[in-house]
Amino acid sequence: MASVSSQPQFRYTQPPSKVLHLRNLPWECTEEELIDLGKPFGKVVNTKCNVGANRNQAFIEFADLNQAIAMISYYASSSEPAQVRGKTVYLQYSNRQEIVNNKTTADVAGNVLLVTIEGQDARLVSIDVLHLDHVKGIISNGSLVHREKENMYFQLLDLCIKLLPLRRQLDFRYLLSENISPCTLRITYSAHTDLSVKFQSHRSRDYTNPYLPVAPSAIDGSGQFSLGLDGKKLEPESNVLLASIENMQYAVTLDVLHMVFSAFGPVQKIAMFDKNGGLQALIQYPDVQTAVLAKGTLEGHCIYDGGFCKLHLSYSRHTDLSIKVNNDRSRDYTIPNPAMVNPQPSTLGQQPVQAMGGPAAHQYNGAPYASGLQQPTMLPQPSGGWTSTVPAVAQQSMPVQMSNHHPYIPPSSMPQTNPGMMRMPGQGGVPPDAAGGAMPPYRSNQM
């Protein structure tokens, strides 16, 4: 009773073809590997790899049908399955008689690109990475030519691909968070000329139409976009970061934290507290994006050289810290500078900042850090060019310059260590008047 079945027996009823269909191939299987696999049985005249949704299928076309049959029969009776890189691959005749190499779409220039994000953590890459502003930011931060034209998108992305593996040195941490392994972008042209985007989501955006409805699946509880794809919940992002400081050999003061975290955008509030015998702090930014940037850049890095004061960052569930009083452990930088509002505040017991005294109390008076500077009117917009949104204060208070013993040093007298290590978005250098100093140098590499 061999062939009474009316069921379509896909596996065994394929008519022979000189084209073989392979599946279960290893990641990024190359044409060479396919040729090597088929070579013992005949002349491989064409191949097509990275086929299918998972890109783990391929086709091999032999010059002659008998060669394809030879390969199929060999592995049908072999005790050793066909393998590529030690991975068993499954062979069958293709249901087509020749490989059609669709050279058309990928090679014909168009206004829509097909971008394939590849890599271990490809699914964690945010859609915003693909936005032109980001690409421009990368290019300019990498000290390469900054090109404006939209039609240079392809070339910019192409450069982006080449530079991506170097992202550590070239500030690609602004592209991908630090805990995402390197990804590459494979880019071809699409045959599409206009994409129909039905709603804004974590997987689709129409940047030309801000009034599109937002897909509920793309919004988390706090109304922010979440980066998780395919419904996978990531740690919910927040505009408030929880920092814990490990190996605290040197004093980490409110001002040191303010300086470090201001490098990414305006810091609204900081609250420090002791927990589990260590120091923790909540740092509030006006928006999630800035917090993401700061976390991605600073996570695991040490404030001081020698592995001292290592930062561990997570997203807090808070969205707005309630700072009851400004002192050396907590501060609300959004309130008007009391020194300006009330020149004689010390008569009022509860007056913030000045009334509390302490080493931190006077430090912001007259300095460019005056808290009135960070009002949320100059916030980065979600899809705007973040390269231009880092406030001047951040550019002058880069984490490379900080002190351990005297937490506040005016920017004009800050020591300089290793210029360029912490190049910030939108600017490529160090404060012009940075001076040398004798303190643990900031180390941007994790230890």
Added chain:
DNA sequence: AGCACA
């Protein structure tokens, strides 16, 4: 793990 762009 099942046929070439979801």
